[in-house]
Each structure stands twice: as C-alpha cells, then as structure tokens.
Amino acid sequence: MEKEQEFLELVANYCDRTAEELTPDMRFREDLDFNSLSFMTFLGDLEDNFDIELDEEEALKFTTIGEALEYLNEQLQ
Amino acid sequence: MADQEHIIVRLLEDTAVKMPDMPAVRWIEKKEIPEKKYGELNADRTRIANALYARGFEGCHVALIGTSSYPWIASYFGIVGSRMTAVPLDPMLPFEELCDLINRSDSEALFVSPKLVSIIEQVKNECPKVRLFVVLTEEPSEEGVLSFAELLAEQDDTPLAAEKRPDADDVCTIIFTSGTTGKSKGVMLTQRNVYDDVVNVVVNFEPGTTMLSVLPIHHAYCLVMEWLKGFSLGATIYINDSLLHMLRNIGKVKPRILVMVPLMIEVIYKRLKADESKPKREVAIEAFGENLEYIFSGGAHLDPSYIYAIEEYGIKVCEGYGMSECSPTISSNGEIGNRPGSVGKVLANMQIRFVDGEVQVKGSNVMKGYYKMPKETEETFTDGWLKTGDLGRLDEDGYLYITGRLKNLIILSNGENVSPEEIESKLLANELVGEAVITGENNGLCARIFPDVDYVEKTGLAEEEVQTELQAILDEYNKSQPSYRAITGLVVRKYPFIKNSTKKIVRAKADIDEAPQE
Numbered sequence: 001m002e003k004e005q006e007f008l009e010l011v012a013n014y015c016d017r018t019a020e021e022l023t024p025d026m027r028f029r030e031d032l033d034f035n036s037l038s039f040m041t042f043l044g045d046l047e048d049n050f051d052i053e054l055d056e057e058e059a060l061k062f063t064t065i066g067e068a069l070e071y072l073n074e075q076l077q
Numbered sequence: 078m079a080d081q082e083h084i085i086v087r088l089l090e091d092t093a094v095k096m097p098d099m100p101a102v103r104w105i106e107k108k109e110i111p112e113k114k115y116g117e118l119n120a121d122r123t124r125i126a127n128a129l130y131a132r133g134f135e136g137c138h139v140a141l142i143g144t145s146s147y148p149w150i151a152s153y154f155g156i157v158g159s160r161m162t163a164v165p166l167d168p169m170l171p172f173e174e175l176c177d178l179i180n181r182s183d184s185e186a187l188f189v190s191p192k193l194v195s196i197i198e199q200v201k202n203e204c205p206k207v208r209l210f211v212v213l214t215e216e217p218s219e220e221g222v223l224s225f226a227e228l229l230a231e232q233d234d235t236p237l238a239a240e241k242r243p244d245a246d247d248v249c250t251i252i253f254t255s256g257t258t259g260k261s262k263g264v265m266l267t268q269r270n271v272y273d274d275v276v277n278v279v280v281n282f283e284p285g286t287t288m289l290s291v292l293p294i295h296h297a298y299c300l301v302m303e304w305l306k307g308f309s310l311g312a313t314i315y316i317n318d319s320l321l322h323m324l325r326n327i328g329k330v331k332p333r334i335l336v337m338v339p340l341m342i343e344v345i346y347k348r349l350k351a352d353e354s355k356p357k358r359e360v361a362i363e364a365f366g367e368n369l370e371y372i373f374s375g376g377a378h379l380d381p382s383y384i385y386a387i388e389e390y391g392i393k394v395c396e397g398y399g400m401s402e403c404s405p406t407i408s409s410n411g412e413i414g415n416r417p418g419s420v421g422k423v424l425a426n427m428q429i430r431f432v433d434g435e436v437q438v439k440g441s442n443v444m445k446g447y448y449k450m451p452k453e454t455e456e457t458f459t460d461g462w463l464k465t466g467d468l469g470r471l472d473e474d475g476y477l478y479i480t481g482r483l484k485n486l487i488i489l490s491n492g493e494n495v496s497p498e499e500i501e502s503k504l505l506a507n508e509l510v511g512e513a514v515i516t517g518e519n520n521g522l523c524a525r526i527f528p529d530v531d532y533v534e535k536t537g538l539a540e541e542e543v544q545t546e547l548q549a550i551l552d553e554y555n556k557s558q559p560s561y562r563a564i565t566g567l568v569v570r571k572y573p574f575i576k577n578s579t580k581k582i583v584r585a586k587a588d589i590d591e592a593p594q595e
C-alpha cells in the first residue's frame with residue numbers, strides 16, 4: 001500500500017490532480033494530459049524512486065494508471 | 078575561385094588542431110562514460126572519408142538513420158568533410174517512408190544504427206541505388222553489411238588532398254521537412270549555409286564547456302546549433318541515452334548549456350517547481366547541478382512566462398527562431414541581450430523584410446532549394462527572398478517577434494512540424510470519413526471528422542458505432558506513425574465544416590460545429 005501511495009503521488013506531480021483523486025482506469029494521455037515527454041520523464045522517475053530498470057518499449061505501452069501499477073508491482077516482487 | 082574556407086569541417090578541424098586532447102563526445106553506457114577526444118574524432122572522420130572515397134562514393138549522397146551516437150556524428154563529418162552529401166533521416170519514421178526518402182534523395186549508401194538493422198533487408202529490396210550498408214556500431218558486423226569499426230579500419234587518416242575537399246557552394250546536407258502539399262521536401266543546405274549559420278549565432282563560451290544533447294540529431298536545430306556550434310567552440314557534448322533519463326542525466330552530467338524545445342523546458346520547470354521547501358537557487362542546484370546557466374529554446378514558440386519563472390532559479394532561457402531552410406537559425410536571443418517574448422535579433426549575415434506582415438529573409442544561410450522540387454522551390458522564394466510563412470514584426474531595438482502563421486503547418490511544442498493535409502488525405506481514404514481537419518491541441522494532434530452521411534445511411538451505423546469506428550481508424554493510423562505524429566484526440570462533428578466562397582474548409586473555424594446558415 002505504501003508503494004502504491006508513493007506511485008500515485010508521483011503521478012500527481014505530473015497532473016492537476018491529487019493522489020487521492022486518481023483511479024486505476026484513468027488514462028495518462030487522455031484523462032491526465034500527459035504528453036509524450038512528460039510520460040517518459042515520469043517513467044524515469046519511477047525507475048529512480050523504486051530503484052528498478054524498465055523495459056522502455058514495454059513501459060511505453062501503458063495507457064492507464066492500473067496497468068502501470070500492475071507492472072510496477074511485478075517488478076518489485 | 079573555389080572557396081574552401083566556409084566549409085563545415087573547418088569548425089571541427091580548427092578545434093582539433095588547437096586542443097586535440099579535449100574530450101569532444103561522451104556517452105552514457107550503464108555506469109561507464111566512454112569518450113572520444115577532438116583529435117580522435119578528426120582522425121576517425123578522415124578515415125571514414127578515405128574509406129568512402131576508396132569505395133567510389135565521391136559526389137554521392139549518403140543516408141544516416143539513427144539516434145545520436147559517436148559513430149553517427151563521426152560518419153556525418155566523414156561525409157560532409159569531403160565531396161559527399163549527408164541525408165540525415167528520422168529513425169522514428171515507418172520503414173516504408175524511410176525507403177521512400179532514401180530513394181527520393183538518391184542515396185547510394187546507408188549508415189544505420191544497430192536498433193534499426195532490420196531495415197536493411199527492405200532497403201535492399203526497395204532502394205536499388207543503395208550499394209553500401211554500414212551499421213553504426215563498434216562491434217563486428219554480420220555478413221553482407223559493414224560495421225562502423227570495420228569501415229574505420231579500411232583506411233588511415235591521411236588528410237584529404239585539396240581537390241578532394243568540399244567547396245563552400247557544394248550541397249553538404251539534405252534535411253527533410255514537412256511539406257504542406259502532403260509530401261516532405263528535401264532542404265538542400267550548402268557548406269556555406271551551415272558554416273555561416275554556426276559562426277553568426279552570437280554565443281560564446283570557453284572550451285571544455287559541458288553540454289548534454291537531448292534532441293534528435295537528424296533535426297537541423299540539434300545538428301547545427303548543438304553539435305556543430307558546440308564543436309566550433311570546443312565543447313564537450315554528452316549524449317543523453319534516453320528521454321526517460323533526461324532529468325536524471327542533467328543532474329549527473331551537470332551541463333552548463335542545454336539546447337531544448339519548449340516541451341522539454343516545461344518539464345524542467347515542473348521539476349523545479351515541485352520542490353518548494355528550499356530557496357529556488359538551491360532547488361536548481363540540487364536537481365541539475367551548479368553549472369546550468371543557459372537553456373536555448375527553439376523549434377516552436379515558448380510561452381515567455383517560463384523564461385521569467387526559470388530565471389528565478391538562476392537559469393537563463395534564450396529563445397531563437399529558425400527553420401531547416403535557413404540552416405536553421407534566423408534569429409536568437411543570447412548573451413548579448415535576452416528579451417523574453419521575442420525570438421531575438423536577426424543574424425548579422427541575414428536581411429529581413431515584412432511583406433503583408435510575412436517574415437521574409439535572405440542571407441548566406443538560406444538554402445539552395447528543395448531537392449528535385451523546382452516548383453516548390455520557386456513558390457518558396459520571391460525576388461530572392463525566402464518566404465517563411467510566419468507573420469512577425471521587429472521592435473525599435475531590432476528584436477524579432479513572431480505573431481502568427483500563414484501556412485497550415487502545425488508546430489508541436491517538441492519542435493516537430495506536422496502537415497495537417499498529409500494526415501487528412503490518409504484519413505479521407507476511409508469511406509466513413511466525409512471531411513477531416515487535423516488541429517494541434519495540448520501538445521498533441523486532434524482529428525475533427527464529419528462522417529460521410531451517405532456511408533452512415535447505407536450501413537445504418539448508430540451514433541456510438543460511428544464514434545467507435547472512427548476511433549478504430551485513428552488507432553490503425555497511429556500504429557504506423559511515430560508517437561509525435563499520433564492523433565490523440567477525436568471530435569466527431571454533427572455538421573460539415575464551415576467553407577469559404579471557393580468551398581474550401583476554413584481551418585480557423587474548424588472548432589465551430591453549427592448548422593450551416595442558408
């Protein structure tokens with residue numbers, strides 16, 4: 001849960017929403033106004049914050065918060 | 078008489094002679110940071126030129142496809158340091174489009190990054206003129222292709238004889254740019270064009286100054302204003318390994334200078350603004366190091382509020398203006414004066430005039446023309462003046478302001494130029510699409526579509542089904558496109574677009590969806 005909260009706060013840094021307002025079905029581009037660069041920078045932040053290495057191609061396919069969170073959980077296990 | 082003074086390679090040679098041991102290029106490879114010095118770069122580019130000459134490529138066009146790398150830039154200098162023409166292409170384009178550009182540019186050799194090596198088979202089948210394939214890697218190559226390292230090993234670094242060196246009026250680079258007619262155009266830049274652009278941009282810093290290259294190297298802005306300008310001043314240029322790591326790498330490399338597009342500057346500002354716990358200068362030092370002094374912005378217009386806001390953190394943002402056709406810089410703010418909201422002063426080698434508000438320029442950095450497109454070239458010039466398609470004015474101190482656009486090109490904040498007509502014609506090929514207009518919104522593209530009434534009637538599609546089908550058409554289109562050209566928004570119209578007296582859609586009113594007035 002702590003990790004999930006940290007993840008949501010990271011997302012919130014990039015959009016005009018608070019971590020509490022974010023839901024798994026929200027889409028990065030369409031609902032949260034991420035652009036191609038802010039999304040990549042966000043992925044870089046994920047790597048730094050959780051000390052993981054993302055597969056760039058895989059990571060760029062995420063469309064929703066839920067998908068990204070699921071991937072993150074897999075990486076952390 | 079031949080002029081061998083105003084040629085690009087001199088920008089590198091002069092630095093290499095003065096400081097051969099100064100690091101020229103560094104790149105991030107996991108935890109290692111390998112480097113090449115100016116002396117090594119100059120020797121390697123000579124080997125490349127000698128090898129290509131020995132293989133009979135004098136006077137030929139050579140396509141380069143890849144992201145920034147040492148082999149890319151050394152190969153580029155090998156090509157333009159001799160009597161050959163480089164054709165840098167966007168590695169994000171679909172293979173089919175790359176093959177078309179290779180053919181249209183009459184390229185006879187292809188240098189390609191290891192990630193795109195799979196294009197070679199397609200080029201072999203579709204581009205009959207290409208007779209040499211070089212993979213931009215230090216590793217040994219597979220059968221049938223050559224690696225950069227193997228090409229380097231073919232010849233030594235004996236300097237080229239004077240008659241083998243280029244002349245200032247030779248075309249050195251062809252850069253493809255979005256065309257408004259739906260076909261990209263190859264901008265022919267001569268040695269003098271590029272050389273004069275580099276030396277006339279007033280930015281000076283001492284040798285060894287650190288830069289981090291984050292833009293795509295096939296763009297004129299990145300290639301000329303970062304790499305060539307940087308080399309001419311003896312900078313050490315670090316290559317950013319991925320946009321994922323851009324912010325991390327700025328903190329790691331601690332550059333003094335960054336060359337960026339507005340989209341990146343917005344990200345920089347967001348990062349700075351996120352920490353409100355400390356004094357602003359401290360925030361900047363913690364995030365990006367103590368050296369970062371200048372960010373140069375180009376490619377698209379930057380909202381001046383970012384310039385003022387970032388300046389509070391002790392970092393100057395200087396906006397410039399240009400286009401590939403001008404090699405690319407037309408004007409720039411810089412050390413001698415920075416006026417936010419303006420795009421700076423016009424280069425000393427250029428003249429500017431305004432015709433019905435349109436910015437028109439001439440000067441030694443203005444292109445020779447579009448490759449094999451005489452009609453488009455003629456349309457772009459009037460009495461020797463280049464029509465920029467932008468509206469603007471000068472203030473009393475000579476600073477240029479861009480106030481609007483005449484052309485339909487969409488300039489995204491990542492600096493990419495997108496031709497709406499090019500995309501619209503693809504969408505209109507679908508039966509369901511009656512009318513379509515592409516607009517640029519929120520840093521992305523939006524398709525506004527009026528469905529074909531007859532088709533909807535014939536198929537009996539309900540309103541939601543029309544929306545779903547149109548989205549499916551966009552999804553299909555997006556699959557074949559680089560991410561910057563993807564359509565992220567869809568507006569299905571109730572009524573046809575507003576037309577002018579010649580029945581052409583009025584783009585400026587594309588967002589108005591009202592019943593036509595009788």
